[in-house]
Amino acid sequence: xxxxxxxxxxxxxxxxxxxxxxxxxxxxxxxxxxxxxxxxxxxxxxxxxxxxxxxxxxxxxxxxxxxxxxxxxxxxxxxxxxxxxxxxxxxxxxxxxxxxxxxxxxxxxxxxxxxxxxxxxxxxxxxxxxxxxxxxxxxxxxxxxxxxxxxxxxxxxxxxxxxxxxxxxxxxxxxxxxxxxxxxxxxxxxxxxxxxxxxxxxxxxxxxxxxxxxxxxxxxxxxxxxxxxxxxxxxxxxxxxxxxxxxxxxxxxxxxxxxxxxxxxxxxxxxxxxxxxxxxxxxxxxxxxxxxxxxxxxxxxxxxxxxxxxxxxxxxxxxxxxxxxxxxxxxxxxxxxxxxxxxxxxxxxxxxxxxxxxxxxxxxxxxxxxxxxxxxxxxxxxxxxxxxxxxxxxxxxxxxxxxxxxxxxxxxxxxxxxxx
Numbered sequence: 056x057x058x059x060x061x062x063x064x065x066x067x068x069x070x071x072x073x074x075x076x077x078x079x080x081x082x083x084x085x086x087x088x089x090x091x092x093x094x095x096x097x098x099x100x101x102x103x104x105x106x107x108x109x110x111x112x113x114x115x116x117x118x119x120x121x122x123x124x125x126x127x128x129x130x131x132x133x134x135x136x137x138x139x140x141x142x143x144x145x146x147x148x149x150x151x152x153x154x155x156x157x158x159x160x161x162x163x164x165x166x167x168x169x170x171x172x173x174x175x176x177x178x179x180x181x182x183x184x185x186x187x188x189x190x191x192x193x194x195x196x197x198x199x200x201x202x203x204x205x206x207x208x209x210x211x212x213x214x215x216x217x218x219x220x221x222x223x224x225x226x227x228x229x230x231x232x233x234x235x236x237x238x239x240x241x242x243x244x245x246x247x248x249x250x251x252x253x254x255x256x257x258x259x260x261x262x263x264x265x266x267x268x269x270x271x272x273x274x275x276x277x278x279x280x281x282x283x284x285x286x287x288x289x290x291x292x293x294x295x296x297x298x299x300x301x302x303x304x305x306x307x308x309x310x311x312x313x314x315x316x317x318x319x320x321x322x323x324x325x326x327x328x329x330x331x332x333x334x335x336x337x338x339x340x341x342x343x344x345x346x347x348x349x350x351x352x353x354x355x356x357x358x359x360x361x362x363x364x365x366x367x368x369x370x371x372x373x374x375x376x377x378x379x380x381x382x383x384x385x386x387x388x389x390x391x392x393x394x395x396x397x398x399x400x401x402x403x404x405x406x407x408x409x410x411x412x413x414x415x416x417x418x419x420x421x422x423x424x425x426x427x428x429x430x431x432x433x434x435x436x437x438x439x440x441x442x443x444x445x446x447x448x449x450x451x452x453x454x455x456x457x458x459x460x461x462x463x464x465x466x467x468x469x470x471x472x473x474x475x
Contacts, residue, residue, distance in 0.1 A: 084465050084466065084467065084468065085464060085465065086464070086465060087462060087463040087464060087465070088156075088441065088454055088456060088463045088464075088465055090156070090158075091112045091116075091156065091158060091443075093114070093115065093116060093262075094114055094266075094446030094447075095112075095114065095443060095444060095445060095446055096111070096112065096113055096114050096269075096315075096317050096320075096443075096444040096448070097110075097111070097112040097156070097441060097442070097443050097444075098110075098111050098315075098322060098358070098441065098442040098443075098444075099111075099112075099152070099156060099439065099440075099441050100360065100384045100386055100414075100416060100439060100440040100441070100442075101124065101148075101149055101152050101439055102138055102386070102416035102417060102437075102438060102439050102440075102458045103124040103137055103138050103145040103148050103149060104135035104136050104137050104138045104145075104388060104417055105124050105125065105126040105135070105137055105145040105175065105388060106122070106123075106124040106125055106126040106145065106174070106175030106176055106178075106196075106388050107121075107122045107124060107170075107175065107176055107326075107360075107364070107386040107388070108120070108121070108122050108123050108124040108149045108152075109121040109122060109324060109360065109386075110152075110153060110156065110157075111315065112156070112157070112158070113259055113269065114259070114265075114266045114269055114317060114446070115259045115260075115261040115262035115263065115265060115266060116158045116160070116161065116261050116262070117165050117166075117258075117259045117260050117261055118153075118157055118161060118164050118165045118166070119165065119166045119168065119257060120153070120164050120166065120167045120168065120200070120206075121168050121170060121324060122168075122169060122170055122176040122177065122326070123146055123149055123167070123169075123176070123177060123178055123196040123197045123199070123200050124145040124146060124148070124149050124175070124176075124178070124196060125144070125145045125146040125149070125174065125175070125176075125177065125178025125179065125195045125196025125197070125199060126145065126174050126175040126178070126179055126196075126388065135387070135388055135389060135390075135417050135419055138417075138458045138459065139458060139459050139460055139461065144185075144194070144195065144199055145178075145196070145199075146178050146194065146195055146196045146197070146198070146199025146200050147199055147202075147203065149199075149200055150199065150200045150202070150203035150204055151203070151461060152439075152461075153200070153204055154203070154204065155461065155463060156463075157204075162205060163204045163205030163206060163207065164200075164204055164205070164206045164207065165207050165208065165260050166207070166208050166209075166210060166257060167197060167200070167201075167206045167208070167209050167210070168209075168210045168211070168249070168257075168311065169197065169209070169210070169211040169212075169311075170212075170310045170311045170324075170325070170326025170327070171212060171306050171307060171309055171310040171311065171326045171327060172211075172212075172213070172223060172227070172228060172231075172306055173306055173307075173327065174195075174196070174227055175388055176196075176326065176327070177196045177197055177227065177231065178194075178195030178196015178197055178198060178199060178227070179195060179196070179227050180193050180195055180226045180227045180230045181195075184230075187202055187234075188202065189237065189241075191233060191234075191237045192230050192233045192234045192237065193230050195227075195230075197209070197231070197234070198230065198231070198234045201234070201238065205242065206238070206244060207244070207245065208244070208245040208246070208247065209235065209238075209244060209245070209246045209247075210246075210247050210248070210249050210256070210257070210311075211246075211248065211249065211311075212248065212249050212276045212277055212309055212310075212311055213248065213277070214235075214246050214247060214248045215246070215248070217232065219277060219295070219309075220292075220295040220298075220303075220304070220309075221295070249273060249276045249311045250273060251273050251274060251275055251276050251277075251279045251280060251281050251288045252273060252279075252281045252282075252285075252286040252287060252288040253272075253273045253286055254270050254271065254272045254273070254286070256271075256273055257271040257273070257313065258271070266317075268316075268317060268318045268447070268448065269316070269317050269318075270315075270316045271313055271314070271315050271316075272313060272314045272316070273311075273313050274312045274313050274314055274325075274349060274352050274353060275310075275311070275312040275325070275328075275345070275349045275352065276309060276310070276311040276312070277309050278290060278291045278292035278304075278308070278309065278345070279291070280348055280349065280352055281352050282352070283352055291342055291345060291348060292304070292342055293342060298340075299340065302340060302343065304343055304345075305329075306327075307326070307327035307328065307329045307363060308328065308329060308343065308345050310325055310326030310327050310328045310362075311325070311326055312324065312325030312326065312328055312349050312353075313325075314353055314354075314356065316448075317444055317447075317448035318447045318448025318449060318474065319448055319449060319474040319475055320357050320358075320444050320448035320449070320451060320474040320475075321354075321355070321356040321357050321358075321474075321475070322356060322357065322358045322359065322442070323353050323356045323358075323359040323360070323378060323380075324359070324360040325346075325349060325360070325362050326362070326363075327362060327363040327364070327366075327369070328345060328346050328349060328362040328363065328369065329345070329346055329362065329363050329366070329368040329369045330344055330345070330346045330347065330368055330369060330371040330374070331343055331344040331368075346362060346369065346370075346371050346373075346374045347371055347373035347374050347377070349374070350371075350373060350374035350375070350376075350377030350378055351373075351377050353377060353378055354377065354378070355377070355378060355379045355475060356378050356379075356380050356475075357380065357381050357382065357451065357472065357474050357475055358380055358381065358382040358383070358384070358442055358451070359378055359380045359382075359383055359384070360383075360384050360385075360386060361383055361384065361385040361386070361393065361397075361401075362374075364385065364386055364387050364388055364389070364392040364393070365385040365387060365392050365393025365394060365397045365398070365401075365415075366391070366392065366393070366394055366397065367391075367394040367396055367397060369397065370393075370397050370400060370401060371400070372400055372406050375400055375401065375406050375407060376406055376407050379407040379409065380411060381409075381410065381411055381412065381472055382411070382412050382413075382414070382442065382451075382453055382472065383401060383411060383412075383413045383414070384413075384414045384415075384416070384440045384442070385413065385414065385415045385416065386416050387415055387416055387417040387418065387419075387422070388417065389419075390419050390421040390422055391421070391422060391425070391426075392415075392417070392422060393415065393422070393426060393429070394426065395425055395426045395427060398426045398427075398428070398429055401413055402428075402432060412434045412453070412469060413432070413433050413434060414433065414434050414435045414440045414453060414455065415429070415433050415435065415436050415437075416437070416438065416439070416440060416458075417436075417437060418430070418433065418436035418437065423436070434453075434455075434467070434469060435455040435466070435467060437458065438455045438456050438457055438458045438466055439455070439456040439457075439458050440453065440454070440455055440456075441453070441454040441455075441456060444474075445471070448474055449473070449474055450470070450471040450472060450473050450474060451470060451471065451472050451474065452468060452469065452470035452471050452472070453468070453469045453470055453472075454467070454468050455467040455468075455469075
């Protein structure tokens with residue numbers, strides 16, 4: 056079983072005709088997703104099987120692309136088959152998806168944010184990566200997306216020095232920095248470092264005054280966490296020169312995290328944030344346990360993207376207990392996404408009480424076998440997942456789209472859910 060289709064409050068079986076009354080409420084199952092409308096907020100979790108990509112179309116039409124998929128290193132089982140197929144690179148599939156769903160008036164992407172510097176989020180560069188038309192850099196992930204759509208502003212965790220906690224200079228990062236330099240010089244690209252604590256860095260750029268109930272709060276990056284008071288932050292990590300040689304935090308722990316609020320609706324996304332590194336030491340330093348502290352700063356939300364693809368080291372008990380989401384979307388890209396222990400935490404009524412619906416963009420046969428009960432419990436196990444928030448934010452629905460074609464066909468609709 057790959058999905059449990061529900062239309063509004065009526066359960067439908069795929070293939071059944073949709074009655075006229077239901078068509079007036081939601082798009083018919085089997086039809087293309089209806090376009091975004093001003094006042095709504097769409098959160099697209101785009102599945103290429105090769106990494107994460109989220110597109111947020113905010114209430115005034117401002118676009119925020121969070122990560123760009125683009126993993127090109129073939130190292131099974133750490134990549135699933137490319138969706139819809141392998142005829143194009145993952146970054147190009149993402150760009151084509153964006154072109155289908157962005158408002159017709161959009162000249163391109165307003166914000167492109169890279170949660171952290173791993174290839175499945177920004178696009179890995181390998182020997183076969185093609186060159187851009189300008190000949191200055193290679194194409195994968197964000198550089199591939201920019202080949203098809205202009206980007207107004209890029210935000211990442213380390214601009215302009217890229218030296219924390221140590222210089223970052225691998226092939227992928229070198230290509231990325233060349234891309235930023237060329238785009239800044241030739242296409243007026245703006246680049247900024249993500250600043251935790253702020254609520255005025257990621258703002259509506261087209262019609263902000265119409266939506267005063269909208270806000271994005273920067274929660275965390277680089278070991279710096281919002282305190283919950285004004286724009287104040289606190290450092291979680293000691294000076295990097297004091298870190299134990301055998302217990303250095305990995306790139307995931309520097310991931311950008313933020314909360315999107317639209318009226319009563321709240322959504323969390325945090326890249327590959329993870330909990331404590333239990334595999335590296337019997338008593339690892341407490342300051343490495345980032346995820347629970349981010350959860351405390353976030354508070355309860357209606358929906359969230361699971362951290363680190365639902366891997367074993369993420370979505371800890373204290374983190375989930377703090378957020379208590381009604382909807383969880385897991386962007387998987389490998390066997391073991393989500394892991395059995397993470398799935399048990401997400402589905403446990405002991406972690407937090409109440410209903411929750413979990414959507415997974417990809418469940419491989421191996422994962423279906425080892426993550427017990429996922430096929431029976433998950434609301435979907437294959438496809439793009441779109442959260443559509445109604446104007447004002449009082450309720451939302453979840454659409455599952457077929458990822459085997461570019462037709463944007465709706466496979467299932469769940470909701471409406473009432474926001475907190």
